[in-house]
Amino acid sequence: MNNDETLIDPSGAENNSNTSASFPYPINxxxxxxxxxGKGGNGAVYQAYDTQLQRDxxxxxVNAATRVARERFINEARLLAHVEHDRIVKVFEVAxxxxxxxxxxxxxxxxxxYAYREQMSVKQKVDAIAQIASGLGEVHQRGVVHRDIKxxxxxxxxPPxxxxxVSATLVDFGIAAHTERSSLGIQPGQGSLFYMAPEQAAPEAAEGIADAWQFIGPSADVYSLGATLYFMLSxxxxIAVAATTEIVNKIQHSDILPLQRQCPELPSDLCDIVMHCLQREPNARYANAAALADDLQRWLQCLPTSLNRGAGERLRLWYKRAPWTSGVITSLFAAAIMASVGFAVYQSRLSEREAALQQFVEQVKDVESRxxxxxxxxxxxxxxxxxxxxxxxxxxxxxxxxKSAFFAGPAYYAAGKTALALNQPERALQLxxxxxxxxxxxxxxxxALARTHTELYRSGQREAASIVRPEDRQAFIAxxxxxxxxxxxRYLQRSLASEQQSxxxxxxxxxxAQYLAGNLDKADETLASGQFASWFxxxxxxxxxxxxERIMAARAESDWQQMQARYQAIAPVFDRLHKIAPSYFDSYSVEGAIVLQMxxxxxxxxxxxxxxxEKMQNLANTMLALAPEHPYSAYYKGLAVSLSNDQNELTYGNTIDDFSRAIRWYEKALSLSKQKVGQQGMGTEIRLQLLKDLGLLASKLGMIGKSSLSALKRMQSVAADIxxxxxxxxxxxxxxxxxxxxxxxxxxRGLNTSEIAKTFxxxxxxxxxxxxxxxxxFGLEVNYAKFLLEAGFEQGYPENTATLEAAYQHILRANKLNPDNWVVNAYLIKIVRHIITNSPSSETLEPSRYDLNGAxxxxAPYMAKSTFxxxxxxxxxxxCAHNDARCPLSASNRHKISEFEAQPNTFSPLINTIKLGAELAEVLNTEQQHDMLAAFIGSAHEAHDSAVTPLSTDTWLYAEAIKRYLSSDKAGIQQWFELLKQRKVDALSEANQVYAIDLLADAFHRIDWEQKPIRLAPSKAAISRFQANAVRYRIQHWSQIMLINKLVDLSATH
Structure with a gap:
């Protein structure tokens, strides 16, 4: 036997005598x-004994000279190692x-x-090829193509x-390197070229061009199976040639002699199957080996094949399976013809549609396997x-x-399934x-509809993960x-109720089904314990x-421990999934949604x-490596930046560039979502995140005293499309x-009133x-009232009358919702104070309408605890001392305030501190400054020593800051600033230390920067941290914002 590359136990003396062979390279x-x-141009095969597992x-x-050839061999062999099929040689290891x-x-x-061909019957030959085709169907599902079937x-x-x-097994995978072709002989039935598909024999493929090899799919193996069966039967x-040099040209350009003409005795339907495999165009053949196996099995069982399922053919095959029924069938058939010609026509059309469907199904299977x-x-x-x-x-x-309506169904089915395979579920659902x-x-x-709706439901869960508020997320999920x-x-239940095999x-x-029914625990248990092929x-x-879904549910309850437990349980599943399918893009987006929640x-x-x-950054980078122009790749890169920004807010703060970088990724994702087929649906998810970060950017710009108009205009346009x-x-x-x-x-900035009115x-x-x-x-009513109050304060009389009245109405609503909340009652007092002081004294007010005695x-208990x-x-x-008739407080309550103001060691030092601080701002740069400073420090220390309020500590810090500045103690200033930055001032909460930084800087802000010999020059990093803390602790007053701006200016000049 002269077989060049097989894994056999040959009986010839030539191989049996070779008992002293050794491996060509040292291995394990x-x-x-x-x-x-056996030995060939592409390598050699040895029988060996595995001493560890004690088996032959x-x-x-393999002689894979190029890196590409070696990588292809290793990748395909490793994929094949997961295939479990009796008709495919088992691969134990590739190394x-x-x-x-x-x-x-x-x-x-x-x-x-080849050796047994003359001893086998037609059915045994067909059965052997059917077995191999069945095994190859499993291989094709994994995306592996054999490329050398013979x-x-x-x-x-x-022996048969x-x-x-018979029991057949396919061997010798992964040898499809173009280098072997030049060394193969042309003995009929043995050389690979006799069984090679035209696209595989093309000059581009023969020259090893990567793109040409990329198009060699499962249908190439179908051609080789057909060519093998053609040879076995005839x-x-x-392709018959006299010389090797003619083969490639013949394969590509010559028509094959029909098998029926070569062997007239063979059944025509069997010949049709073989010739269907040998079509020159790949799309004209069976799409993959599984489809061929199905038709060969049908032929062996005398059933109609996908190529011929008409009513007459079905009847002929039925008769062939049961010849004793000839008399009965003939009579019934004659009666049927007389009674139901129209029905036969309809059946014929059904058969045509079924044949069309089969062709479409094979195309879909080809796409899915690829x-x-x-x-x-x-x-x-x-x-x-x-x-x-x-x-x-x-x-x-x-x-x-x-297609006409009658035939369009199978075509839309195929188109929809293809769209689903390409991760375009919205498009798939339409089709x-x-x-x-x-x-x-x-x-x-x-x-197919059940799987498409499931995919849309799954992608919707990823979108839900980016919705911030739990109640909004639940509404979206509902x-x-x-x-x-x-x-x-519903569709899945309908499919399962059918007798058609899934x-x-x-x-x-x-x-x-358990997942869709909402039984997540049972579904997870079934999927974890189920028996599945390793590639599925x-x-x-x-x-x-x-x-x-479980992690989102835990987050809705703010159950951090449960979320961590869920993540630890699913992490190994992600590891397995990424190991089996490293380029499965969707798996990284699901993991990213989970990481975002965490x-x-x-x-x-x-x-x-x-x-x-770090995990989000790694996932985003992987997605960009897989699909740099996919919307989700850019979107998740933006999420990685946003998540980093959120983390930085707790440490060193963010810059304008940080927010801008995230926004650029979201803008790119949004642009890509509009361009990509079937991916427009994710636009809402992207827009919402873009809107959020534009808002953060606008806040950041406002915080440092810069215009946020452009960011807000973009927010407006993005919001319009949601x-x-x-x-x-x-x-x-x-x-x-x-x-x-x-x-x-x-x-x-004192902009013109028309612009202000428009923004308002x-x-x-x-x-x-x-x-x-x-x-x-409640919170919404309070914030709306505060907004109206601040706007009314800026507008001035009489424009602000309606605005302040609206603020009053909304704070009353909040007060009704939570009447015992002291902050709301304090704002109620403030709004009323603005209303009564805003209107001219000549205007009559009804004190009862604005009664503040309840508030x-x-x-009252907070008079010594809150400067507000x-x-x-x-x-x-x-x-009230000058407007008794318009006073909203009773005389008894005003008396209580006066008594409280007169109390020693509590209210008076605090009042003195406030008053002295205000005066100090006016006279700090005059000759009186040292006297005022001494009085201020004394009052501050007195308030601090009494330990009445947190603000007392703040005023003491304020005084200490000024003292250090005026004493020209530059080292002391820097030391104090560093202590505050590092949160190392004793007995201060983090919030108070942050506020102390503000007070320290504000003290410098009140001094003429150019006149004094000592200037504060904090680093840009310190400025950034301070800005972030200003955001974190809601420092929004414009005097503080302008101060931050001043610090930024200083850091640039010093």
Whole structure:
């Protein structure tokens, strides 16, 4: 026997005598070389003994000269190692040791199909090829293509016996390097070229061009199987030539002699199957080996094949299976013809549609297997691969659109399934719905719709992960359940009720049904314990989605411990999923959604967040490596920056560039989502995150005294494109808050009144919309009242009358919701104070309408604890002393204030400190400054020593800061500043230390910077940290904001 590359136990003396063979390279000592089995231009095969597992193995050494060839061999061999099929030789190991590149495989005794060809019946030959095709179908599902199928690579474990089944195994994977072709002989039935598909024999492929090899798919193996069967049945190769040099040209350009003409005695339907495999164009053949196996099995069972399923053919085959029924069948058939000609026509049309469906199904399987191969390949840019498959999807849609309604269903089914395989579920749903509406509503279509709705539900869960407020997230999920979860369950149940065999494993479908029914625990248990092929990673992917839902539910309860436990449980599943399918893009987006939840909750729980920032950055980088132009790649890169910004806010603060960098990624993601087919739906998710970061940028700009107008204009345009269903009260409140920031900036810069009026209307309109959508929300009413109060204070009389009155109405609403809240009552007093002091004395006011006696009872205990309360009551008292008729406080309450003001060691030092501080601001640079300073420090220390209020500590710090400055103690100033920055001042809370920094800097701000010899020159890092803390502790007053601006200026000049 002259077989060049097979894993056999040959019976010829030539090989049996080779007992002293040794491996061509040194490898793992566990393998002992027994003998050389075969040798060819691409490598050699040895029988060996595995001393560790005590079994015979076959070891193939491959001559892969180029890096690409070596990588392809290793990748495909590792993928093949996961295939479990009786008809495929088992691959135990693939290894690369020094110069040695080898594969360890199952050792199979016996001989080749070529050797046994004359002893086999037609049915045995067909059965052997059907078995190999069935095994290859499994291999094709993993995206592996054999590329060298021939009679010499198919083994029969025992010689064929008459009327006995045969057992065939396919061997020799991963040898499709172009270098072997030049060394192959042309003996009929043995040289690979006789069985090579035209696209594989093309000059581009022969020259090793990567792009040419990329297009060699499962249909190339189908051609080789057909060519093998052609040779086995006829004894002649499909391409007959006299010289090697003619083969490639013949394969590409010559028509094959029909098998029926070569062997007229063969059944025509069998010949049709063989010739269908040998079509020159790949799309004209069976799409993959599984489809061929199905038709060969049908032929063996005398059933109609996909190529001929007409009513007459079915009847002929039925008669062939049961010849004793000839008389009965003939009579019935004659009667049927007479009674139901119309029905026969309809049946014929059904058969045509079924045949069309079969063709479309094979195309879909080809796309799905290629997608699976892409996803299971090492991480690299998969964009071009998907773009090529997109062309198939486009052609299928065009075919469906041009079909009549009766035939359009299968085409839309194929187009929809292809879109789903390409991760375009929205597009898939449109196409599948068209097919369903055309009347094509079988179990296949129902399952496809169920999987598509499931995918949309899963992607919706990722979107829900980015929704900040729990109640908004729950509302979104409820809508998602109605739109996709419930339809998915209905379609799945319909599919499962059908007798038609499903293409998916039973355990997976059971787990999927449990998931859609809302039984997450049971679904996870089923998927975890189910029996699945090692390459079928869908159960792992569904388990990660279940974990995302569980983690979101735990976050809704702010249960950080539960979230951590859930993450620790799912992390190994992600590891397995990434190991099986390194290029499965969707798995990284699901993990990113989980990491986002963990990172956000870590911040709220004051836990360490650096690990989540790092994980998000790594995931985003992987997604960019896989698909740099996919919207989610840019979106998750933006999320990584945003999560980092959130973390920095707790440490060193963020700069304008930090926010701008995140925004640039979101803008890119939004632009890509508009361009990519089937990915427009994620635009809302991206816009909401973009809106959030634009708001943060606007706040940041306002905080440092810069215009946020451009950011707010962009917010306005982004908000306009967000669906109304996603515009909840929090959405409008966010916009209102940002316009309020802009309004403050415009007030500080003294912009023209028309611009201010326009901004005020925008802020007010958004506040109104928020209140309308969420009536009775306490915090919203308070913030709206505060906004109106501040606006009214800036507007001046008489324009502010209506504004202050509106503020009064909203603070009353808040007061009714929480009447015992002292802050609300303090604001009530402040708003009334502005109303009564704003109107001219000639205007009559009804004291009873603005009665503050109830509010006074609530805030009175806080007179010594809050300067806010103290200031407002002092103002009211001062006003009442001259306007008794307009006073909203009773005489008894005013008396209480006077008594409280006169109390020693409590209220008086605090009042003195406040008053002296105000005077100090006016005279600090005069000759009186030292006397004033001494009085100020004395009052501050007196208040501090009495330990009445936190503010006493602040005023003491304020005094200490001024003392150090005026004493020209530069070292002392820097030391004090550093102590405050490092939070090392004893007995101060973090909030008070942050405020102390503000007071220290404010002291310098009140002094003429150019006149004094000593200037504060904090670093830019210190400024950034201070700015972040200003945001964190809601330092929003414009005097403080201008101070920060001044510090920034100083850091640039010193």
């Amino acid at each position: 000592r566990r393998y002992q070389c027994q003998r050389l089995l 193995v076959a070891i193939k050494f 690369e040791e020094g110069d040695a590149l080898y594969m360890v495989m199952q050792y199979i005794g016996g001989d080749t199909l 009679p010499g690579n198919i083994l029969l474990t025992t 016996a008459p009327k006995q089944p 004894g002649e190769p499909a 997608v699976r191969f892409i996803q299971m390949s090492p991480i690299s840019d998969i964009s071009d691969d998907y773009q090529q498959l997109q062309q198939t999807a486009t052609e299928l849609v065009s075919t469906a659109d041009n 599948l719905n068209k097919g369903w509406q055309s009347g094509y509503q079988d179990a296949r279509m129902a399952l 809508e998602l359940q109605q739109q996709h979860q419930q339809p998915a369950l 293409e998916l494993p039973k355990d997976y479908l059971t787990g999927l 990673y869908e159960p792992l992917a569904l388990r990660t989605t279940i974990a995302l 990172g956000l909750q870590a911040k709220q729980s004051e836990a360490a967040g650096e690990q989540w920032v 669906p109304a269903a996603r515009k909840n009260y929090f959405f409008y409140y966010t916009l209102a808050n940002q316009y309020q920031q802009l309004l403050d900036f415009q007030y500080s 209307k925008l802020a007010d309109a958004n506040y109104r919309r928020a209140v309308d959508l969420a009536p009775g929300r 006074f009872d609530i805030v 309360v103290t200031n407002e009551l002092l103002f009211i008292t001062s006003f």
